[in-house]
Amino acid sequence: MTQPTANSNATPLDTTFNHSTYSLNSFAPRLLDWFAENGRHDLPWQQHQTDTPNPYIVWLSEVMLQQTQVTTVLPYFARFMETFPAVQELAAADWDLVAEHWAGLGYYARARNLHKGAKQLVEVIEETGDFPQTLAGWEAISGVGPSTAGAIMAMGLHRYGVICDGNVKRVLTRWAAIDGDITKSATTKELWELAERLTPVDDSGLFAQAMMDMGATLCTRSKPACLLCPLKGDCVAHAEGRETDYPVKAKKQPKPSKFSDALLIESSDHDILWVQRPDNGIWGGLWSLPLQFVEKIAGKVTGNTKNASKNKQLDVRSNEKVYETEFTTAEQIINEWLTENKLVAESVSHTLLEGAPIKHSLTHFHWYLTPRKLTVNAAQMTELSEKLSAAEITFQWLTEQKAQDSLGLPRAMEKLIER
Incomplete structure (x- = not known):
């Protein structure tokens, strides 16, 4: 196994969490070893196997994957890439054509933001010669939040970036037994601090891919495959037999x-x-x-x-x-x-x-x-x-x-x- 290497954030935050410093430092190496052998490496938007990552592909896929499963996104992504192989084509396209390509994928505000964001990205490229190179630069793009921006930085630019989407929150709340309501700002802050603590400075793109795969394939909502999990040795929810009690979320009111x-x-x-x-x-x-x-x-x-x-x-x-x-x-x-x-x-x-x-x-x-x-x-x-x-x-x-x-x-x- 790869030797644990502490994140630069380790010292001030170690006392915040229940795990030992060794558990915190070994989290990423254990996860990356598992990902190398068992992770998904053939998704069309993945950039961890290339020396010249394409942030456009990562941005497009991340927007599509918001609240949507990979199997649903795959044909839509392929169709978008065939018609709009670069951000300039997407920005220049009529809205009706973009809407036609998105139809059926749901959460249609994402499509509007995608089209608007493409135009914004083209403006940045024309002004600077390249895509945004900072987290703040990506968060300024329509429809891009902190986790999406972190994913683009990590996977689309091979720079340091942290993600904390739904899959990540599920893994972390179980591993650390975080029992706060994940819809509350205090819990969100705690989860982001833990995600930042665990994300390695090097290979944050690989780590982001691994965390997504962990949540999608092992640490699933209803039937987590704990026996196959590289983190089961110090996962608090697993030790207590309470995996499905996490994440904690306020009960939804019936929909009208x-x-x-x-x-x-x-x-x-x-x-x-x-x-x-x-x-x-x-x-x-x-x-x-x-x-x-x-x-x-x-x-x-x-x-x-x-x-x-x-x-x-x-x-x-x-x-x-x-x-x-x-x-x-x-x-x-x-x-x-x-x-x-x-x-x-x-x-x-x-x-x-x-x-x-x-x-x-x-x-x-x-x-x-x-x-x-x-x-x-x-x-x-x-x-x-x-x-x-x-x-x-x-x-x-x-x-x-x-x-x-x-x-x-x-x-x-x-x-x-x-x-």
Whole structure:
């Protein structure tokens, strides 16, 4: 085994933690030895085996991997690299093309920040001749936080950088039995101090890769493979048989639920109306069927959604303030036009599941979306298009297949048209 080498931060912080100085100093060597034999070395964005690391690749992958598993990211990363092989191509691309490539990956604010960040990086490169070379320089890029910046420094530039993402927090809270709520700032500070103490000055990129692999493959959420872990000898949670008690996190409140109708407004040529959502808010900049908000329900909906009436409901159809909050401008125009013309969309399903919505879970709520169809004639199509154009709404009339092929659709829309 590689001999332990103390981090430059060792002396002032050793007394803060429960482990001996030897345990703290040997943490990185044990982990790196395990990584050399058992870690993942073939991920397309990994830079630890090259002498000329590419920070663009690391930045792109790190943004994609935020709250998303590697297996999900792999095809998206490949597609991005094929279309945008360098940051300049990404910066110069139209937003619609970026959105189309991102569609289905979720957490769409990341895509917006990625596109904005690419433009910022190009400005830095044009001014300095290179990517940012400091932690502060990367943290100034849109969507890049301390852990992402540390990962780019360590893996994308082969300089000293510290990461403390979800995987790292899980490993550290178990190893050191840190029982504070990881959503609290005091616990976050403690975890960052420990991560800094353990990260070697040399090979911090390898260490970052190893910590990610440890959390992803061994120290998993529900079934950690402790017998294979190189850190089990002094892992406090393992010694106490309490691995799954960590990390400690306040119990989440049940998510509220929203119910909306998704309108398939179809022309006589079988084209469907698609509207581009505002840059801010849910699915910012992506394309969607117009939605009619029905109601939202506080708390958790259990069982058949037909029993939703037993939960606390908030009917917003007659509440102007909530109506304007829940509906985009395009949807308000469409909703008012339908009401004026006494047009009603009908269920599109002819199966036993007729009228049943699809469930789409977002970060803060569950969304139940019911597809409803309405066919309009040529005159009605023209009238509605003119109203939307007058309000400077971006929209298109496309078949379902053409929309899937050419527009950036959120996964919820794909679910709707695939059923």
